[in-house]
Amino acid sequence: MPRYLATRLLSAVPVMVVVSLLAFALQALAPGDPARILVEASGLNPAPLEAVAAKRAELGLDRPMPERYLLWLTHALRGDFGRSFRSYRPVAALYRERLPATAALAAAAAALTATIALPLGMLAAYHRGRVLDAVAQLVAVAGAAIPGFWLALLLMFLFAVKLRFLPAFGSLTPKGIILPATVLAVQNIAVLTRLTRAAMLDVLSLEFVTIARAKGLREWAVARRHVLPNVLVPVLTVLGLEVAGLMTGAVVVEYVFAWPGIGKMVVDAALLRDVPVVTGFAVAAGLVFVLVNLVVDVTIAAVDPRARRI
Amino acid sequence: MAAVTESRVGAALSLSSRMPRGRIGGTGWAAIVLLPAIILAVLVGPRFWGHDPLAQRIEIRLQGPSRPHPLGTDQFGRDILARLLVGGRWTLGGATIVCGGVSLIGFVVGALAATGSRRTDALLGRLIEALMALPGLVTALAFTAVLGPSFRNLLVALIVTNWPWYARSYRSLILKERAAPYVESALALGAGQARVLLRHVFPNMVGPAIVLATANLGSVMLNLAALSFLGLGAQPPTPEWGMMINDARPFFQRHPWQMVAPGLCIALTVLGVNLAGDALRDLLDPRAARRHREAS
Numbered sequence: 029m030p031r032y033l034a035t036r037l038l039s040a041v042p043v044m045v046v047v048s049l050l051a052f053a054l055q056a057l058a059p060g061d062p063a064r065i066l067v068e069a070s071g072l073n074p075a076p077l078e079a080v081a082a083k084r085a086e087l088g089l090d091r092p093m094p095e096r097y098l099l100w101l102t103h104a105l106r107g108d109f110g111r112s113f114r115s116y117r118p119v120a121a122l123y124r125e126r127l128p129a130t131a132a133l134a135a136a137a138a139a140l141t142a143t144i145a146l147p148l149g150m151l152a153a154y155h156r157g158r159v160l161d162a163v164a165q166l167v168a169v170a171g172a173a174i175p176g177f178w179l180a181l182l183l184m185f186l187f188a189v190k191l192r193f194l195p196a197f198g199s200l201t202p203k204g205i206i207l208p209a210t211v212l213a214v215q216n217i218a219v220l221t222r223l224t225r226a227a228m229l230d231v232l233s234l235e236f237v238t239i240a241r242a243k244g245l246r247e248w249a250v251a252r253r254h255v256l257p258n259v260l261v262p263v264l265t266v267l268g269l270e271v272a273g274l275m276t277g278a279v280v281v282e283y284v285f286a287w288p289g290i291g292k293m294v295v296d297a298a299l300l301r302d303v304p305v306v307t308g309f310a311v312a313a314g315l316v317f318v319l320v321n322l323v324v325d326v327t328i329a330a331v332d333p334r335a336r337r338i
Numbered sequence: 339m340a341a342v343t344e345s346r347v348g349a350a351l352s353l354s355s356r357m358p359r360g361r362i363g364g365t366g367w368a369a370i371v372l373l374p375a376i377i378l379a380v381l382v383g384p385r386f387w388g389h390d391p392l393a394q395r396i397e398i399r400l401q402g403p404s405r406p407h408p409l410g411t412d413q414f415g416r417d418i419l420a421r422l423l424v425g426g427r428w429t430l431g432g433a434t435i436v437c438g439g440v441s442l443i444g445f446v447v448g449a450l451a452a453t454g455s456r457r458t459d460a461l462l463g464r465l466i467e468a469l470m471a472l473p474g475l476v477t478a479l480a481f482t483a484v485l486g487p488s489f490r491n492l493l494v495a496l497i498v499t500n501w502p503w504y505a506r507s508y509r510s511l512i513l514k515e516r517a518a519p520y521v522e523s524a525l526a527l528g529a530g531q532a533r534v535l536l537r538h539v540f541p542n543m544v545g546p547a548i549v550l551a552t553a554n555l556g557s558v559m560l561n562l563a564a565l566s567f568l569g570l571g572a573q574p575p576t577p578e579w580g581m582m583i584n585d586a587r588p589f590f591q592r593h594p595w596q597m598v599a600p601g602l603c604i605a606l607t608v609l610g611v612n613l614a615g616d617a618l619r620d621l622l623d624p625r626a627a628r629r630h631r632e633a634s
Binding site for chain 2: 170178273
């Protein structure tokens with residue numbers, strides 16, 4: 029297990045290198061003089077020439093590209109991602125402040141997804157070709173086609189404007205989290221139901237299931253002891269991807285519900301062309317993806333000894 | 339979203355036959371009716387529906403459905419039906435351009451990886467893997483924010499974020515094809531790598547390419563509409579569907595119908611595209627279809 033863990037950690041390095049190069053390239057591509065924008069953002073408007081020159085030297089803008097990248101990287105490794113073009117606050121601090129709201133929303137949406145998609149997918153597999161199966165298929169097909177932001181507006185209209193029992197805009201309260209979490213869950217349920225059902229059917233057709241049934245085990249015991257552990261592997265992988273997606277991909281839904289999370293902040297930053305905040309997001313997304321995948325792989329290795337072989 | 343793409347692309351990858359031999363299921367027929375109807379409406383609809391999608395008439399703003407305006411009017415008194423018909427050209431056309439561009443880049447990079455040296459392959463493989471680690475919407479958002487919001491930049495951003503999927507798929511498709519007898523004989527006759535690739539392998543990639551692109555078109559459309567909705571794509575007064583929902587947002591509490599129509603258009607089109615993708619795969623690969631039917 030320790031060796032497996034070490035290999036997995038090492039394989040994350042190239043991913044982060046490419047992500048950091050991408051984030052740096054975006055920053056370097058952005059039009060405008062970051063030194064002047066930053067000095068103006070710090071409150072000096074119009075920016076005095078010597079202050080701009082000092083800032084330029086501090087940011088290393090007068091040096092060649094490879095050197096600039098290394099400088100940026102050493103700062104980034106220390107958790108310094110520069111300052112916002114608008115509020116002049118450190119980007120890392122902005123993300124830290126917004127993280128709890130996004131994490132809460134992601135957790136709620138993931139919990140909702142798992143509690144609906146797993147039973148639905150499994151039952152659909154057991155009831156193949158019958159009504160319940162058709163319902164599951166419909167959920168999967170419809171959920172994949174409905175735009176999230178549109179569903180968000182429709183639910184807002186129905187529950188907040190017409191029925192008036194849920195707040196229209198997200199607040200970090202149990203009631204405020206229901207609508208955004210539901211919208212996010214709908215899209216993920218579509219994917220996970222389809223996958224659970226397919227994985228379930230795959231396992232059910234294997235010989236050891238027939239043997240377990242033949243030796244007289246009750247169906248419930250077969251499902252719990254023999255089928256579930258095998259279904260769990262693909263399901264956990266996708267659920268992990270979905271959580272990573274929720275931490276970063278909830279931008280549109282957060283924006284519609286004015287949810288005080290990272291996604292809303294990034295969209296606002298993108299509209300104002302606050303480059304450091306936006307590129308910080310690319311790094312954060314890469315980091316979340318790598319971490320979540322690591323957790324998923326280690327969990328799977330713990331559940332399934334076959335996965336420990338490299 | 340990424341996971342959907344992966345499973346769809348994975349299914350498309352299992353293509354083995356080039357001759358259409360499979361059957362079309364019930365949902366396939368639904369797609370065959372739905373999708374051409376939408377494409378036809380978008381292509382020729384504006385010619386028959388005389389209203390100007392940009393003509394503003396403030397005196398009839400925010401009206402409900404009526405005979406002259408079957409879907410009502412928006413906040414500037416523009417006819418919503420006319421805007422929807424033209425808007426489809428932006429949403430569907432934009433997504434098609436993205437998928438076409440991505441197919442081209444994906445094929446070139448995939449061919450480089452499949453036919454290049456071991457080191458090129460490893461390097462490209464790492465790059466592709468790392469780029470796929472980033473959620474597509476995140477990178478596209480960052481690109482449009484940095485390049486400046488416009489429809490053209492949005493298309494560029496979506497191409498940049500989607501090509502790694504295609505490159506990986508084409509790489510394995512080309513590797514598989516290279517083992518085929520006709521490739522070996524062409525090489526034995528002295529044809530160069532590039533010639534074999536373009537004259538012999540490329541024509542055989544057209545079928546899988548269409549399946550791959552169709553499988554991905556729906557999610558590209560959703561991302562395109564979402565970013566336009568955020569104001570990072572098409573700019574006013576362009577009647578792009580996601581943009582139209584954004585236009586309707588300030589009025590949705592009192593005039594909800596204004597956003598219902600464009601949303602339905604997006605959902606139905608994506609549904610049609612997804613079903614068509616499944617049907618195409620089934621049609622081109624009966625073996626995968628049987629597996630699919632048994633599994634589903």
